[in-house]
Amino acid sequence: MQKFFQDAVEFTPILLEGAWATILVTLGSLVLSTLLGLIWALMRISGNRWLDRVAIVFINFIRGVPIIVQLFYIYFVMPDFGVSLTAMQAAIIGLGIAYSAYQAENFRAGIEAIDHGQVEAAQSIGMGWFLTMRRVILPQAFRIVLPPYGNTMIMMLKDSSQASTITVAELALQGKLIAASTFKNTTVFTLVAVFYLVMCIPLILLVARLEKANSGGRR
Amino acid sequence: MIELRDVHKSYGPLEVIKGIDATVNKGEVVCLIGPSGSGKSTILRCINGLESYQKGTIEFDGIRVDRDHRSIVEVRTHVSMVFQRFNLFPHRTVLENVIEGPVWVKKEPRAEARDRGLALLERVGLAEKASAHPGQLSGGQQQRVAIARALAMQPKAILFDEPTSALDPELVGEVLAVMRGLAEEHMTMMVVTHEIAFARDVADRVLFLDGGRIVEEGRADEVLVRPQNVRTQDFLRRVIDHV
Ligand SMILES: Nc1ncnc2c1ncn2[C@@H]1O[C@H](COP(=O)(O)OP(=O)(O)OP(=O)(O)O)[C@@H](O)[C@H]1O
Ligand SMILES: [Mg+2]
Numbered sequence: 001m002q003k004f005f006q007d008a009v010e011f012t013p014i015l016l017e018g019a020w021a022t023i024l025v026t027l028g029s030l031v032l033s034t035l036l037g038l039i040w041a042l043m044r045i046s047g048n049r050w051l052d053r054v055a056i057v058f059i060n061f062i063r064g065v066p067i068i069v070q071l072f073y074i075y076f077v078m079p080d081f082g083v084s085l086t087a088m089q090a091a092i093i094g095l096g097i098a099y100s101a102y103q104a105e106n107f108r109a110g111i112e113a114i115d116h117g118q119v120e121a122a123q124s125i126g127m128g129w130f131l132t133m134r135r136v137i138l139p140q141a142f143r144i145v146l147p148p149y150g151n152t153m154i155m156m157l158k159d160s161s162q163a164s165t166i167t168v169a170e171l172a173l174q175g176k177l178i179a180a181s182t183f184k185n186t187t188v189f190t191l192v193a194v195f196y197l198v199m200c201i202p203l204i205l206l207v208a209r210l211e212k213a214n215s216g217g218r219r
Numbered sequence: 220m221i222e223l224r225d226v227h228k229s230y231g232p233l234e235v236i237k238g239i240d241a242t243v244n245k246g247e248v249v250c251l252i253g254p255s256g257s258g259k260s261t262i263l264r265c266i267n268g269l270e271s272y273q274k275g276t277i278e279f280d281g282i283r284v285d286r287d288h289r290s291i292v293e294v295r296t297h298v299s300m301v302f303q304r305f306n307l308f309p310h311r312t313v314l315e316n317v318i319e320g321p322v323w324v325k326k327e328p329r330a331e332a333r334d335r336g337l338a339l340l341e342r343v344g345l346a347e348k349a350s351a352h353p354g355q356l357s358g359g360q361q362q363r364v365a366i367a368r369a370l371a372m373q374p375k376a377i378l379f380d381e382p383t384s385a386l387d388p389e390l391v392g393e394v395l396a397v398m399r400g401l402a403e404e405h406m407t408m409m410v411v412t413h414e415i416a417f418a419r420d421v422a423d424r425v426l427f428l429d430g431g432r433i434v435e436e437g438r439a440d441e442v443l444v445r446p447q448n449v450r451t452q453d454f455l456r457r458v459i460d461h462v
Pocket of ligand 1 (some may be wrong): 262
């Protein structure tokens with residue numbers, strides 16, 4: 001036990017660096033996936049057949065290809081087309097795109113849960129499409145969408161470990177490297193798991209609170 | 220002010236409006252009555268462009284109503300609509316509901332819109348509910364807020380689609396009272412309603428719709444008291460027997 005703590009103190013700085021990279025990847029891809037997801041969702045509900053179709057094709061395409069393959073594609077194949085990215089950039093873009101499909105379906109479900117009478121009321125006072133979205137639909141959909149959004153955040157935090165496959169030195173990869181050079185598998189991977197847990201628990205609690213607020217609060 | 224000429228509307232293969240001609244003049248109150256499915260709501264919804272129509276023309280103050288044209292925004296700021304199910308914005312307070320259109324669509328200064336909004340709430344008897352949320356109000360109160368929201372746009376005409384049908388019977392009166400007040404001030408109104416007594420007292424004219432056509436129209440006292448058409452007679456007998 002004594003030894004465990006000594007090792008832990010020794011490894012923690014490196015693992016913290018990894019955790020920092022994990023947070024960067026997660027936050028970056030969260031922002032990107034949110035923006036893209038919102039765009040796909042708005043295209044899907046735009047009422048324009050072509051926009052809808054493009055979005056459907058895109059979403060299914062993203063959903064049908066494993067995240068890891070998307071990461072490889074962006075990091076290893078794009079340079080052949082003259083687009084070379086750092087591993088971190090590639091990870092953020094890859095995970096951001098991959099998750100945008102799930103974000104889109106969540107956003108769309110939230111938007112479609114709003115009574116159509118709300119759109120009509122907005123139109124009847126002269127609001128156009130954008131104003132209707134911004135002032136009437138999205139604020140109401142926000143509440144519905146938030147708990148699943150929190151769950152997506154948790155999944156993204158964990159899936160950010162896939163960035164290790166394209167050499168991003170995030171938490172899982174740092175752990176693997178330390179373990180490989182010290183052979184202290186138990187200590188290292190226990191620490192790695194604890195680090196992930198510590199980052200996830202606040203999010204898990206947040207989601208629980210949001211779900212409670214939604215089920216009990218007024219509409 | 221509102222002019223419909225040979226308007227046809229279909230949902231897919233189903234033609235629900237089969238050639239309607241009607242005119243509503245400034246200051247007039249016109250009631251639309253008729254059996255369920257006769258197309259009353261559809262007509263109102265075509266007039267402010269919530270629905271498109273396939274044939275004929277609808278004009279408001281000389282502007283052709285076309286939901287795919289920019290001008291539809293102007294039409295909608297002049298023609299307000301009150302819905303059967305109120306359709307208030309649940310995430311905003313009563314006052315915010317009322318000033319939403321003036322502030323965001325007509326770009327009125329917020330303070331000015333607020334003052335007018337409060338005055339309108341006063342007028343529909345709900346000044347003390349200004350900061351409540353719609354969910355905290357009764358149906359009758361919600362519908363009065365919806366009327367205040369419609370008035371806040373300073374419309375030239377208001378369309379009412381069965382404004383009291385979703386209300387408990389004891390709440391109908393308070394809404395009709397507000398509408399009577401508007402009629403006395405010569406607001407131009409088109410009202411779909413099953414409240415025959417209201418139509419008789421307040422409407423200048425009544426249109427009776429059946430199967431997507433106007434089968435009888437005329438002064439309220441004539442159509443409602445001495446209907447000529449068999450279907451109107453039949454309908455009125457059933458509605459009045461029900462009450
Ligand atoms: N979105 C729609 N899609 C297909 N058919 C529709 C749609 N809306 C209305 N209809 C049909 O159009 C016809 C007219 O409907 P409308 O709502 O105008 O009738 P209404 O006179 O207002 O009836 P009610 O008194 O029940 O409100 C009905 O046969 C209805 O089934
Ligand atoms: Mg109707």
